[in-house]
Amino acid sequence: MEITFKLNGKQVSVETVPTMRLLDVLREEFGLIGVKEACGEGECGACAVIMDGRLVHSCLVPIAAANGSEILTIEGYRETERHKVLMEAFAEAGAVQCGFCTPGFVMAIEALLRRNPHPDENEIKEAISGNICRCTGYDMIIDAVKIAAKKGEGLW
Amino acid sequence: MVNFYIPETLQQALEIRGKEKAIVFAGGTDLMVRARVWFGVPSRFDKPVVYIGKLKELRGVSMEDGVVRIKAATSLTDLLDDPIVPQPLKDAVSSMAAPAIRNMGTIGGNICNASPAGDTLPVLYTMDAVLTLQSASATREVPINEFILGPGKTAIQDDEILTEISFKVPKFDVYTFRKVGTRKANALSKLSFMGMLAFDGDRVADFRAAFGAVAPTVVRSRDLELKIIGKSKDEAVSMLPELLEDYSKLIRPIDDQRSTAFYRKNVSLRLLEHFLKKHLK
Numbered sequence: 001m002e003i004t005f006k007l008n009g010k011q012v013s014v015e016t017v018p019t020m021r022l023l024d025v026l027r028e029e030f031g032l033i034g035v036k037e038a039c040g041e042g043e044c045g046a047c048a049v050i051m052d053g054r055l056v057h058s059c060l061v062p063i064a065a066a067n068g069s070e071i072l073t074i075e076g077y078r079e080t081e082r083h084k085v086l087m088e089a090f091a092e093a094g095a096v097q098c099g100f101c102t103p104g105f106v107m108a109i110e111a112l113l114r115r116n117p118h119p120d121e122n123e124i125k126e127a128i129s130g131n132i133c134r135c136t137g138y139d140m141i142i143d144a145v146k147i148a149a150k151k152g153e154g155l156w
Numbered sequence: 157m158v159n160f161y162i163p164e165t166l167q168q169a170l171e172i173r174g175k176e177k178a179i180v181f182a183g184g185t186d187l188m189v190r191a192r193v194w195f196g197v198p199s200r201f202d203k204p205v206v207y208i209g210k211l212k213e214l215r216g217v218s219m220e221d222g223v224v225r226i227k228a229a230t231s232l233t234d235l236l237d238d239p240i241v242p243q244p245l246k247d248a249v250s251s252m253a254a255p256a257i258r259n260m261g262t263i264g265g266n267i268c269n270a271s272p273a274g275d276t277l278p279v280l281y282t283m284d285a286v287l288t289l290q291s292a293s294a295t296r297e298v299p300i301n302e303f304i305l306g307p308g309k310t311a312i313q314d315d316e317i318l319t320e321i322s323f324k325v326p327k328f329d330v331y332t333f334r335k336v337g338t339r340k341a342n343a344l345s346k347l348s349f350m351g352m353l354a355f356d357g358d359r360v361a362d363f364r365a366a367f368g369a370v371a372p373t374v375v376r377s378r379d380l381e382l383k384i385i386g387k388s389k390d391e392a393v394s395m396l397p398e399l400l401e402d403y404s405k406l407i408r409p410i411d412d413q414r415s416t417a418f419y420r421k422n423v424s425l426r427l428l429e430h431f432l433k434k435h436l437k
Contacts, residue, residue, distance in 0.1 A: 001160070018160035019158075019200070019201060023195075041189040041192065055255055055256040060185050060188040060260060061260070064207060065210070108256070126255070
């Protein structure tokens with residue numbers, strides 16, 4: 001089955017099995033290995049991408065359901081000014097240790113700030129509640145979001 | 157490899173469902189977990205799949221003559237964003253999973269999965285929700301308590317798709333929805349409780365209570381609710397021990413990996429007791 005979608009701003013098409021997971025297609029067909037697989041069942045958020053403006057777990061999306069969609073992964077997001085601000089905020093807060101979960105967190109935070117550029121602490125916690133980090137204990141990630149929201153004033 | 161159909165209209169979807177007895181795929185947040193094989197390997201379904209997640213006819217919320225109508229493939233996030241959806245249902249939905257899953261998961265999926273721990277179910281039971289089931293040639297309506305038959309078992313026929321959930325929001329003055337889980341996000345319920353009360357001066361005008369995950373299906377009993385309806389608050393409070401005893405006969409939880417029968421039963425009854433004592437003062 002031929003699947004066509006917009007990937008990080010570019011129109012792409014791929015010949016694949018309809019029940020192949022979006023996660024596998026992104027990693028195997030397009031080499032976008034910032035999209036991680038950990039739990040494979042929607043619990044951990046390591047595979048999070050933004051599909052048609054909303055955060056989704058790419059391990060739960062059959063590629064056929066992505067047909068005609070617009071997908072943003074960390075590799076595309078990396079090219080934006082918002083990412084630069086967020087990356088610096090992560091560094092400043094010490095929000096990265098091993099880094100495995102980071103792309104998923106960054107996508108979840110981008111999805112949050114798009115809807116709500118000035119989130120309070122509870123809204124931040126809610127927005128990252130589907131992402132698991134085993135290193136930082138989350139506090140530094142929450143701090144990073146606060147810093148980014150402040151320094152990136154007007155970007156979201 | 158099975159066929160994966162992407163119909164463009166509901167009618168096409170219904171025809172495929174009838175002909176192929178296809179698995180109905182809306183959000184996929186449960187189906188994809190069950191179908192998972194290994195990385196780089198297509199998810200495995202044992203029957204053809206019909207994808208209804210993007211059908212416009214199956215998404216959205218409306219209100220007509222006081223009846224709320226929710227299309228079955230409306231995502232949980234869309235429910236939270238819609239001003240028509242009553243707050244008790246929003247409370248239940250916001251207790252479910254986490255944002256990314258709520259962006260995909262649908263209310264129809266939560267119902268058709270018929271998990272005893274389905275979090276929208278206790279609320280929909282207290283609202284006396286009615287489900288619209290459509291096949292290519294017919295449409296019927298079934299009350300939710302007659303639709304869900306047991307864990308994973310429903311009254312849906314193999315040519316039908318759940319298309320709409322409708323209910324009239326009952327008048328209530330106070331309500332509570334409580335979900336008890338291991339943590340706030342991404343936890344399946346150990347148990348859940350939905351309570352609603354309406355007053356007419358000092359009298360109980362309406363009372364509704366439903367319990368999730370403490371029996372094969374949601375526990376709700378109009379007979380027990382009627383015991384305190386029409387009574388004064390004082391009379392109702394004096395009947396509490398008897399009422400709790402009655403409910404304890406209906407609440408028949410099991411031990412499983414998430415909790416124990418003992419815990420589930422005790423907490424369920426205490427939530428009910430607390431809710432009534434607090435509001436019948």
